[in-house]
Amino acid sequence: MLQLNPKAVDPTAAAHLTAQQTDVDGSGSFSDRVERAQGLWDRKTKVAGGAAAFQRIKADLTAMCVGVEICNYCENNEATDVEHIFPKSSFPERTFEWENYILACKTCNTTYKSDDYAVFDPAHSGTIKELTPRDRPRPVPPTDDSAFITPRLEDPLYFLWLDVAGGTFVFSEHPLLTSSREKAKAAYTIKLLQLSDRPALTEARKKAFLFYRDRLRDCAEAEQAKTHTQLARLVAKLEPDHERVDRAKPLRQEQDRVIQAIRRAIQTNAHPTVWHEMKRQRQLVPAIDRWFAQAPAEALTW
Ligand SMILES: [Zn+2]
Structure with a gap:
């Protein structure tokens, strides 16, 4: 998980959200507001x-x-x-809140996260209270101090550590966290999304790691090419959509073009957290450090 870059929503859409939220907020008791929120969401x-x-x-x-x-x-x-980060079943006041939205897959949204959530109770403490929105009457959350990492506002990599150095590709709490509250937040987020218990994800992260490794090696090869022929040999090995090397153009220009194509391949691959962790953990793994050292220095900014 990574933090999302902030972005303002389209102003017309923002006005629509405000009007819908005002409708929910004026709908009586907590249960009534939850029901209204669900109804308006279904007909959004x-x-x-x-x-x-x-x-x-x-x-x-x-x-x-x-x-x-x-x-x-x-x-x-x-x-x-x-996806609503704070679920509308417990936080109807956030049903039409822009900052509460994030795009997720159906599996994460409905199978794992669903209506489940937890807050710190009391607020700002280290004690987690799991909400049980299926209970009737529907319980009002004691606080809105989220025990789940909210990637719209917080950096998940501050709380989480993906084990690249050890090769297990599972998430754990960041080893440098000292506050019990922050550790609890990391653990709850991993548990709620089952980020470390889904074999398909750990396998896919391993594959992403190998993909990034190969692209770093390609970058190094492109950077070190001494002739158009050497560069052309590399391009022939890469994805079929790579343009051929133009021997009429300066070698440096062609090297840069190939490196930028590799950058795009890295930046559009799944599992970007693996890439970010490779950069963060490179000094713990001599091989990763070497791949980055041999690639152009700008790779550390990708
Ligand atoms: Zn997902």
């Missing part, structure tokens, strides 16, 4: 102006994704759903 593209507003919202959220329309939680599947 059917109410006046809703279809256009949510088309813009989805486009803005898509532009914010950590990869190409990729789920911001698992980084593995196509992001199909507008």
